[in-house]
Amino acid sequence: MGSQDTLSKGLIALMAVCTGLIVANIYYCQPLIVLISKSFGVAESEAGKVAFFTQAGYALGLLFFVPLGDKLERKGQILWMTGCAVLSLAFAAVAPSLWSLEIACLLIGATSVIPQLILPMAAHLASPARTGKVIGSIMSGLLIGILLSRTLSGLVGAWLGWRGMFWVAAGLSFIMLVIMRRAFPSSVPAFTGSYGSLMRSLGTLVREQPVLREAAAINALGFATFGMFWTTMVLHLSGEPFHFKSDLIGLFGLAAAAGALAAPLVGGSADKRNPRIAIGYGVGLLFVSFILLYIFQSSVIGIIAGIILLDLAMQCVHVSNQSRVYALMPGARNRLNTVYMTVSFIGTSLGSFIGLYVWARSGWKGVCLTGMVLASLAFVIFSLTYKKAKNVKSLAV
DSSP, rough: OOOOGGOHHHHHHHHHHHHHHHHHTTTGGGGGGGHHHHHTTHHHHHHTHHHHHHHHHHHHHHHHTGGGGSOOOOOHHHHHHHHHHHHHHHHHHHSSHHHHHHHHHHHHHHOTTTTHHHHHHHHHHOOOOGGGHHHHHHHHHHHHHHHHHHHHHHEEEEEEHHHHHHHHHHHHHHHHHHHHHOOOOOOOOOOOOOOHHHHHHHHHHHHHHHHHHHHHHHHHHHHHHHHHHHHHHHHHHSSTTTOHHHHHHTTTTHHHHHHHHTHHHHHHHHSSHHHHHHHHHHHHHHHHHHHHHHHHOOOOHHHHHHHHHHHHHHHHHHHHHHHHHHTGGGGHHHHHHHHHHHHHHHHHHHHHHHHHHHHHHHHHHHHHHHHHHHHHHHHHHHHHHHHHHHHHHHHHO
8 A cells, every 4th residue: 555645744744743742651751760769768770660661561562562553453553552551641640659650650661652553554554665754754753752751751740740740641642542533544454364373473574584683683772772871861960960850851852852853864865775874874873972971971061962962873773774674574564663663672671771770880971881882782783784785785796
């Protein structure tokens, strides 16, 4: 399927907005860590586990819910999952203890995978010649939502407290549910097998698609640096020498949003050129961003520059990799996306965990050095697979 008359510019813009507002659910908790720790009387590193549980829930949702997009009618699945996300956010808002909040955050993550259902739907409706550009446009909404979620969360947290932020998030998700019900088209997939065969096919895709394995591995390392940075940045900016409160910390998301605006350009480039070029540049920029964050750890301007570079690097890596993955098997886009994004968000979850572990022992310098190591590992995978692909191409000639 896929022609321009089935996916108008207005619908693309609406998908981008819905994607951004819903994915924000899994990031609202990060600027609230200090407030949550004070509310329950626990250490900040202990309260920071809510970020880990949210990311872990997202990985579970990617693994068990997103593949259903190749089997179920996509619009219906998007709507009922959004309804579950609203209930999970309301549960978080009334959580009486830290462990119940952690459970709520796990559910928030698992039910907020709607963007990973919208992206394959958009790729299905778009013409092949502009798939990358469409993905890039929607990814702009997703990434701006991720980054501005921290700004909104910091401001609302300072005004209404962390519980108020979860109530606001529940309201926004409910509004998106109503809008998507009215505006989204139906999208019927081609897969007719059972859920068991659907899940078993994930292993087949991993075995038979080397591009999928490469893209997922590189992206997981990139997402690990991303999760590690945003989890520990809150702790860094709330301590010496800054002592910023949640509202000011949230404003740093505005700097990262500047990098997200590059996503459509990266996606358009992936339609016209080899997307591996952008991936290589992105991994290099990722390493440089942590050098800046290490050197200018006490400078607001230096940290902002590092944030912009870090986010631009992630656009190059993620959007280009996602375009490559969607091009492999159009009829299996949800399952391909499941493998790709599940591995990626396992990386994010582990990055948050590693970040908290390193922070407790080595502080900000240790976090930055760990980011450089992870970026270096991504470059090793990129280099090895690049040489392999080049050798295969030479043999084919």
